[in-house]
Amino acid sequence: MDFDTQPFFRDGFQIFRGLVALDRVAVVKQRLETRLNSALDLMRPLGVRPEVAHAGGDIRALLAAPNAQSIDMDLRVTMTGSFPLDVRLDPVLLEIPHDENLQRVLKSALNTSHLRMHMPPMARFIFPGNFDAGVPPHQDVSYNHHMSNFLTLWTPLVEIDEACGGVTVFRASDRTEFSTQLSALGVWNEGLDTEGLEPVNCTPMSPGDVLIFNKLLIHRSMPNLSDRIRFSMDYRFFGDQDSSSKHYLDLSTGQVIAPNETGRASSDE
Numbered sequence: 001m002d003f004d005t006q007p008f009f010r011d012g013f014q015i016f017r018g019l020v021a022l023d024r025v026a027v028v029k030q031r032l033e034t035r036l037n038s039a040l041d042l043m044r045p046l047g048v049r050p051e052v053a054h055a056g057g058d059i060r061a062l063l064a065a066p067n068a069q070s071i072d073m074d075l076r077v078t079m080t081g082s083f084p085l086d087v088r089l090d091p092v093l094l095e096i097p098h099d100e101n102l103q104r105v106l107k108s109a110l111n112t113s114h115l116r117m118h119m120p121p122m123a124r125f126i127f128p129g130n131f132d133a134g135v136p137p138h139q140d141v142s143y144n145h146h147m148s149n150f151l152t153l154w155t156p157l158v159e160i161d162e163a164c165g166g167v168t169v170f171r172a173s174d175r176t177e178f179s180t181q182l183s184a185l186g187v188w189n190e191g192l193d194t195e196g197l198e199p200v201n202c203t204p205m206s207p208g209d210v211l212i213f214n215k216l217l218i219h220r221s222m223p224n225l226s227d228r229i230r231f232s233m234d235y236r237f238f239g240d241q242d243s244s245s246k247h248y249l250d251l252s253t254g255q256v257i258a259p260n261e262t263g264r265a266s267s268d269e
């Protein structure tokens with residue numbers, strides 16, 4: 001089956017519905033649900049209660065306190081909804097990028113015959129009310145200068161509606177790269193100005209649906225106003241014409257390529 005990726009080239013983003021096999025999504029979700037306890041265990045010594053009704057508010061209070069900057073940086077990253085590195089390195093998370101239909105879409109959108117993926121992927125758990133887990137308006141390039149070009153794939157592991165939130169993209173915001181700097185909390189960059197831009201909430205979305213967008217498209221997290229945890233994955237891919245100076249997975253061979261002595265990770269040099 002061929003997929004039409006013209007909307008991606010025209011708009012800088014596109015949603016594909018029911019693209020990824022549900023059994024692949026289910027094993028990823030199951031693994032993240034199981035590993036949630038390891039993330040909660042890291043936060044427990046700070047007083048974060050593990051219950052869904054409390055965790056988001058507890059994290060928010062800790063990160064708003066004057067001494068928030070004394071919290072270990074890796075822990076701050078976990079508090080803002082990113083699973084710890086050992087979870088992100090779990091091979092089960094590669095079930096989704098190995099989906100055949102997904103790979104067809106990505107190859108077409110990147111105009112490539114081989115796919116590469118930045119390692120590790122991002123796995124997120126956004127508790128209700130954990131507003132610090134929301135990434136402010138940004139272009140993905142600002143966090144990923146190590147890849148010469150790439151696209152991002154965002155995919156939910158739970159039902160996404162206006163309450164649970166998801167991603168808001170800003171139409172026609174991908175004409176140029178904007179400069180930005182790290183915010184005081186040290187996790188996210190300062191939010192870009194979106195005045196005058198048209199926001200598009202990518203809701204609803206279901207497990208198996210994917211959103212792809214280019215490296216310049218401004219987007220932000222929606223808040224989770226529901227009473228459930230928002231589990232999602234985001235993966236970054238590049239093709240034959242591009243390179244990375246960090247670890248990446250060659251999806252044709254299944255090999256992870258490490259940066260070489262020139263600081264460049266590219267198997268086709």
Ligand SMILES: O=C(O)CCC(=O)C(=O)O
Pocket residue numbers: 124133134135140152153154166167219220221222232234
């Ligand atoms: O999942 C989210 O809340 C934000 C995702 C995002 O900003 C990204 O994938 O670049």
